[in-house]
Amino acid sequence: MIGSLMMRTSAVILVIGMIWGIEMGIRQDFAMAPAHAHFNLVGGVLLFVFGLYYRLVPAAGDSALAQWQGRLHIAGAVLFPVGVAIVIGKGEAFIVLPIVGSLIVLAAVALFGLIVFRTSRA
Template sequence: MSKISVAFFAAAVLYALIGMCLGIFMGTSGDHSLSPVHAHINLLGWATLALMGAFYGLAGRQTPTRLAWTNFGVSNLGNLISLPLLALLLQGNTSVVPIMAAGEILLVLGMVIFGVAVLTVGGKPTRV
């Protein structure tokens, strides 16, 4: 398996563990006010990064390596900015919105980069 695929899966596992811990915390405390953060960690961190890692693993040698690493960095940076700030926003701190918006733009950019990678791999002839 390629290093990029392993990196995506490793990051996905970290997000999954954070999401699980947050879920346990909310369940034991009875305070579910951070449920949107929990959902976004699981969707944008665990599920999305795992799917990207699976794609790059399946693409194998056709993976556009530089683009894939850019995808990894941009997507993770977007998560690391947006997810904690979403928690602060839900707790009433509206001053985080401009910075959070930058993180959200990075998340969209990460998905666009992934789309370009998919189209790049899809446009290459398959070797058997």
């Protein structure tokens, strides 16, 4: 079930993201803070909340669109912050990575909005 995959992936991302934060604190180098923040928020918080909606509303989670939405969100949630980190570390030559990653996340969130509109009638 896509909701379970999303929540499990989110839990793994949060553990990695928090270790990343601790590592920044230990090194007293906060250059990667924007990448860390987006990893935790897009990949941790949003992914978990969306996955939870799919578990709570089976009509949404069972749809073919939700399978696409969840996988797209997971891909974007990794590519976007990792792309930001690569640009911070290696330079603007890699800007295409966070641009593509952010567009994937945008598409995934827009798809989620569509699914919510279709399935959240009281």
